[in-house]
Amino acid sequence: VKSLNLALLGLGVVALGGLGVWTILSVSGLEAVPCHPPLFQPHPPAWLSVGACVAAFGLGHLVGRSRRRQLLWRPRPRPRPQVALYVHLALVALLLVGAGLLAYETLALAFNTRFWPITYYVRCGAESAAWATIPGAAVVYFLVGHWLWFPSRPDLDEA
Amino acid sequence: MFAPAILAALTLTLIGMLAALAALDFWFELKGWEPIGDRIQTWARRYPALATILALIAGATVSHFFWPK
Numbered sequence: 001v002k003s004l005n006l007a008l009l010g011l012g013v014v015a016l017g018g019l020g021v022w023t024i025l026s027v028s029g030l031e032a033v034p035c036h037p038p039l040f041q042p043h044p045p046a047w048l049s050v051g052a053c054v055a056a057f058g059l060g061h062l063v064g065r066s067r068r069r070q071l072l073w074r075p076r077p078r079p080r081p082q083v084a085l086y087v088h089l090a091l092v093a094l095l096l097v098g099a100g101l102l103a104y105e106t107l108a109l110a111f112n113t114r115f116w117p118i119t120y121y122v123r124c125g126a127e128s129a130a131w132a133t134i135p136g137a138a139v140v141y142f143l144v145g146h147w148l149w150f151p152s153r154p155d156l157d158e159a
Numbered sequence: 160m161f162a163p164a165i166l167a168a169l170t171l172t173l174i175g176m177l178a179a180l181a182a183l184d185f186w187f188e189l190k191g192w193e194p195i196g197d198r199i200q201t202w203a204r205r206y207p208a209l210a211t212i213l214a215l216i217a218g219a220t221v222s223h224f225f226w227p228k
Contacts, residue, residue, distance in 0.1 A: 002188065009185040016178035023170045031160045049225040064196050073199070075162050079192045087183060087195060094176050101173065102216070113160045121166050122224040136174075137225070143181055147196040148210065150203050 001066045008063060009146075012139045019136040026129075034128035049126055049134050057140035060145025068151065089109060 078084060101118060108117035125133035169191045203210035 006185065006188050009181055009188065013178055013185060016174050016181065020170050020174045020178065023174075024167050027163045028180055030163065046202045046226050050221055052222045053189070053225070058186055067194065068197065074195050075197050076191055079187060079190075087198065090176070090180055090183070091195075091199070094180065097172050097176060097187065101169070115162050115165060116160065118169060119224055121169065122163075122228060124161075126225060137221075139173075140177060141217075147184075147199045148203065148217070149200060150207065150210065151200050 001063070001070050005067050008059075008142070012143060015135060015139045019132055019139075022132060027042055035124040043127065043130055044134075046126075049137065052134050052138045053141040057145035060142040060147075064149065065147040070105040080158075096107050097159075 079087070105118045107113065108115060109119070122133065122137075125136075180195060187194050
């Protein structure tokens with residue numbers, strides 16, 4: 001399970017990094033907007049994008065759960081307090097950024113501002129570059145499924 | 160209006176932060192340290208209502224972003 005976890009996390013880092021670099025490079029060289037919201041015609045169909053995200057979430061959960069179960073037998077040391085502090089700060093920053101992005105999305109949709117809401121960028125990506133957008137979204141939901149779940153059994157909770 | 164700066168900022172913040180956290184988790188796994196997920200799951204166990212809200216938001220965004228009207 002450790003090797004699988006390492007392989008999937010490594011793949012996720014490479015995929016997200018690649019998606020980020022590719023997005024910034026493509027946007028900087030963009031001459032015309034590749035789609036015209038709110039009329040979108042996703043290729044492939046929307047259910048495939050949603051299905052890929054849900055499947056990735058489930059896979060992330062399964063791998064995370066198996067890994068935690070394995071830790072019951074071999075508890076692992078915590079990182080140094082300074083490193084742990086950085087992790088906590090990074091998680092708090094991620095939540096704050098998420099809240100800020102949701103606020104922007106809400107305002108852009110509610111008041112029909114002249115700037116696109118985040119939804120339009122994602123759907124535009126799904127329409128014009130589905131090969132990058134769908135795997136990218138799946139990696140994001142793999143990580144969410146990997147990290148965010150309830151240990152339902154007390155022994156898993158204490159691992 | 161399509162704003163390349165907003166798309167670049169979105170990519171750098173959200174994707175960049177997730178990639179950094181995943182890289183950190185990868186590093187912890189390699190070193191044999193307690194993974195990031197364990198911290199989040201302990202938090203979820205302690206604050207189930209907050210964790211449920213977070214999970215619902217994550218779930219709702221999938222259909223919100225990908226399901227056209």
